[in-house]
Amino acid sequence: MNNLFSKIFGKESKALPGMNARFFASANCDGCGECERRCPTGHIKMVDGKPEWFKPCLLCAACATVCPENAILYGTPKEMDEYWRLVKEKTNREKDS
Numbered sequence: 001m002n003n004l005f006s007k008i009f010g011k012e013s014k015a016l017p018g019m020n021a022r023f024f025a026s027a028n029c030d031g032c033g034e035c036e037r038r039c040p041t042g043h044i045k046m047v048d049g050k051p052e053w054f055k056p057c058l059l060c061a062a063c064a065t066v067c068p069e070n071a072i073l074y075g076t077p078k079e080m081d082e083y084w085r086l087v088k089e090k091t092n093r094e095k096d097s
């Protein structure tokens, strides 16, 4: 998975190795299932009314962006900030290319 991660984020890939496995839903999650429906890889499955994350993940951020409860978190708060920074950088690179 680190190879896929490197392809997506390039040199930043060393910043948070293994970040694909660190998503979780906070207590705000109401079990709507929108994250599961929006995931382009079928990476998310609802289990007992809550999402669980499986491989492969493209780190596209669709799940975290679409969640109406802002319930999708990633790792520690610092890692979550880093995740969004990398997603923004990736989006900007794609816009420029």
Ligand code: SF4
Binding pocket: 025, 028, 029, 030, 031, 032, 033, 034, 035, 036, 050, 051, 066, 067, 068, 069, 070, 071, 072
């Ligand atoms: S979109 Fe958000 S609120 Fe809905 S199931 Fe997923 S994490 Fe929970």
Ligand code: SF4
Binding pocket: 038, 039, 040, 041, 042, 043, 044, 053, 056, 057, 058, 059, 060, 061, 062, 063, 064
């Ligand atoms: S970041 Fe994208 S690929 Fe990964 S779980 Fe979320 S929606 Fe699916």
